[in-house]
Amino acid sequence: MEDIERDWDKPIAEAGIAAKASVIVRVGLLDLSAGTGSFRVREMMHRIAYPLGVHVRADVNLTDIEAACTDGKDRITEVIDLPTTGVNTERIWLLEHYADWFSVNLGEDSMYHSRPEVSKGLMQHLDSKDASQVSAELAKQLREEERDAHPDGKKSETGVDEPGQDAVLDALEAASAHIDPGEPIAPQLAVHETDWSQSAMTQSLAARAAADQAGKTASSSADTAAASHNEVADGAVSASHGTAPRTTAHRSNSHSKALVDDGFVPTSDARKHTHAHKPPKGEYAAHFDHVGKERVTGRPGITVRQAHERLDMIEHRKPLYSPAFAGLASAIACASFVFLLGGGPYDMVGAFVGAGLGHWLRRRLFAHHLNQFFVTFVCVAVAALACTGTLRLIGLFDPVALQHDTAYIGAMLFVIPGFPLITSGLDMAKIDFPSGIQRLSYFLCIVLMATLAGWMVATIVHLNPEGFEPLGLNAWVNGLLRFVFAFLGVWGFSIMFNSPQRMCLTAAVIGAITDTLRLEIVDMGVPPEAGAFIGALLAGLLASAWRSSVRHGWLPPHLGYPRICLTVPSIVIMVPGLYMYQAMFHLGSFDIQSTLDWGFRAFMVIVCLPIGLAMARVITDKSWRYDI
Numbered sequence: 177m178e179d180i181e182r183d184w185d186k187p188i189a190e191a192g193i194a195a196k197a198s199v200i201v202r203v204g205l206l207d208l209s210a211g212t213g214s215f216r217v218r219e220m221m222h223r224i225a226y227p228l229g230v231h232v233r234a235d236v237n238l239t240d241i242e243a244a245c246t247d248g249k250d251r252i253t254e255v256i257d258l259p260t261t262g263v264n265t266e267r268i269w270l271l272e273h274y275a276d277w278f279s280v281n282l283g284e285d286s287m288y289h290s291r292p293e294v295s296k297g298l299m300q301h302l303d304s305k306d307a308s309q310v311s312a313e314l315a316k317q318l319r320e321e322e323r324d325a326h327p328d329g330k331k332s333e334t335g336v337d338e339p340g341q342d343a344v345l346d347a348l349e350a351a352s353a354h355i356d357p358g359e360p361i362a363p364q365l366a367v368h369e370t371d372w373s374q375s376a377m378t379q380s381l382a383a384r385a386a387a388d389q390a391g392k393t394a395s396s397s398a399d400t401a402a403a404s405h406n407e408v409a410d411g412a413v414s415a416s417h418g419t420a421p422r423t424t425a426h427r428s429n430s431h432s433k434a435l436v437d438d439g440f441v442p443t444s445d446a447r448k449h450t451h452a453h454k455p456p457k458g459e460y461a462a463h464f465d466h467v468g469k470e471r472v473t474g475r476p477g478i479t480v481r482q483a484h485e486r487l488d489m490i491e492h493r494k495p496l497y498s499p500a501f502a503g504l505a506s507a508i509a510c511a512s513f514v515f516l517l518g519g520g521p522y523d524m525v526g527a528f529v530g531a532g533l534g535h536w537l538r539r540r541l542f543a544h545h546l547n548q549f550f551v552t553f554v555c556v557a558v559a560a561l562a563c564t565g566t567l568r569l570i571g572l573f574d575p576v577a578l579q580h581d582t583a584y585i586g587a588m589l590f591v592i593p594g595f596p597l598i599t600s601g602l603d604m605a606k607i608d609f610p611s612g613i614q615r616l617s618y619f620l621c622i623v624l625m626a627t628l629a630g631w632m633v634a635t636i637v638h639l640n641p642e643g644f645e646p647l648g649l650n651a652w653v654n655g656l657l658r659f660v661f662a663f664l665g666v667w668g669f670s671i672m673f674n675s676p677q678r679m680c681l682t683a684a685v686i687g688a689i690t691d692t693l694r695l696e697i698v699d700m701g702v703p704p705e706a707g708a709f710i711g712a713l714l715a716g717l718l719a720s721a722w723r724s725s726v727r728h729g730w731l732p733p734h735l736g737y738p739r740i741c742l743t744v745p746s747i748v749i750m751v752p753g754l755y756m757y758q759a760m761f762h763l764g765s766f767d768i769q770s771t772l773d774w775g776f777r778a779f780m781v782i783v784c785l786p787i788g789l790a791m792a793r794v795i796t797d798k799s800w801r802y803d804i
Contacts, residue, residue, distance in 0.1 A: 187477040193252050195480045196228045197245040201254045202487055204241050207271050211263035213599030214611035223275045227282035238614040263595045265675040265741040270490050273298045281478045291733035302489035308676035311734035495674055499539035506590040507532030509668025512661035514586035517754055518644035523583035526563040530587025534559030549625050556588045556629040563587035564637055582641040585757045588630050593622045594748030601786020627760035658695055663688035670745040679737050687746030690715040708750050709784040715746045716792020752781040
């Protein structure tokens with residue numbers, strides 16, 4: 177802590193190994209807390225470490241990271257733990273933009289996005305409630321500025337706008353006009369060091385810095401103190417987005433000079449040719465040949481304080497959706513899931529009520545930091561009882577509803593831990609068995625608690641789930657309805673994962689295509705396991721094609737979402753929750769043969785889903801195609 181405090185206001189490229197490691201490991205921890213796999217956590221940590229000249233060797237598990245960082249001279253090892261695990265796709269998305277903002281400020285190229293100006297804009301507006309809307313407005317304004325500056329569709333020879341054009345600054349101001357300042361998510365980047373942070377680490381550092389400042393000797397000159405104060409204030413103002421408006425004279429500078437003055441390095445061809453060290457394009461920054469190279473001068477970069485400021489704001493963002501809205505999304509997702517499993521209107525109504533109430537209760541209980549397994553058991557029991565009660569109530573008017581004993585299984589499906597399941601397979605595909613086995617064990621524990629709670633409810637109220645009755649719909653009508661409900665189901669699960677609306681809709685389109693295809697080919701006689709593999713493979717290919725289209729400029733730059741944030745919601749609806757529950761139900765009845773039958777059916781589908789995604793990554797990503 178003392179080493180970090182000493183370097184708190186230094187450019188991070190000039191700071192010691194402790195300060196550098198604090199940012200590297202914290203980025204990895206935030207990515208891990210968002211639910212992503214160990215391979216992606218390492219990729220993100222390497223991406224932050226590369227421009228700092230640091231090599232990282234990290235062991236990443238389900239809830240902890242042990243990272244050894246060295247810069248060629250010094251070495252430090254950090255061990256950090258999470259109290260629990262969860263999913264937050266918005267955080268995964270924002271951390272990608274953070275990594276690009278960080279790299280470009282330190283003179284490297286952006287890796288995840290072709291337009292780093294969007295990443296800069298998001299880092300300037302992390303206090304806004306809807307960061308997705310900010311990125312959309314920013315991308316729109318950038319396109320308008322480019323059209324105005326180059327009406328013939330061509331850029332200048334250097335790739336930089338002509339003097340007098342500052343597209344980034346104009347876009348930031350335009351995006352600010354669409355932000356609702358009434359309810360900020362996190363404190364704004366303020367000038368004074370005690371105003372911006374809420375985390376325990378930064379509060380401690382601020383307190384220690386204040387104590388150290390008070391204990392300084394009176395021999396310091398007034399000029400030195402004033403210069404130091406101005407330097408800190410200028411750095412913080414450049415990090416803020418609304419506390420220090422720029423003057424007209426500053427805006428009249430050239431585009432490249434304006435970006436450098438704001439601590440941002442343009443990614444033009446001219447800049448790319450000026451330095452010889454480029455980051456790798458694959459998963460890991462494996463070649464640290466720039467360790468010990470001569471420091472790049474003339475770029476302001478960012479300080480340790482500014483790096484942690486933005487991480488604080490990413491960490492303290494509140495969920496995008498209230499428990500009530502998340503409960504509604506869960507109700508829609510599980511009701512859609514029931515239809516895709518073959519359920520009818522009464523089954524869907526029961527699952528809608530049960531899943532909505534269950535997920536709302538789960539969000540409320542998680543707010544009190546209760547044990548995940550206890551919360552899972554309670555919420556599944558409540559959902560199953562609510563579903564059964566709803567059907568009993570409908571049965572007073574239509575006795576047919578009393579025969580729908582399978583609907584409560586659909587009401588339980590909101591607890592399916594899709595992210596741990598998929599990331600466990602992907603981690604094992606990257607030969608990271610400790611993390612993969614831990615994630616798979618966590619998945620099995622959640623499923624065990626959920627199915628056990630459902631079995632107990634079924635035993636108490638005398639339910640006997642035998643499956644859903646055929647609806648007898650026309651093939652074309654059935655296919656169309658499958659597409660609609662697959663779209664709604666994936667959208668609902670994306671909301672539960674805290675995805676922004678644009679990300680939800682993108683994942684929903686991919687999920688609607690892939691799950692409809694899966695169900696249709698299964699109806700044609702393809703085994704369900706093969707159908708799951710084909711659906712997951714197609715989902716991975718579509719997500720990669722979407723991201724590639726954004727990088728090539730065929731789609732707007734603000735739609736460049738992480739693949740895992742699109743693929744997992746789109747295939748979580750393929751997880752065989754009905755098979756897993758049937759296995760537990762028959763186990764409770766000591767019907768071993770039926771238990772093994774349903775259990776192995778579920779096992780085969782579960783195995784095929786991550787294999788399909790891994791195959792898609794091997795096809796589209798060189799870092800997955802080769803063992804390096």
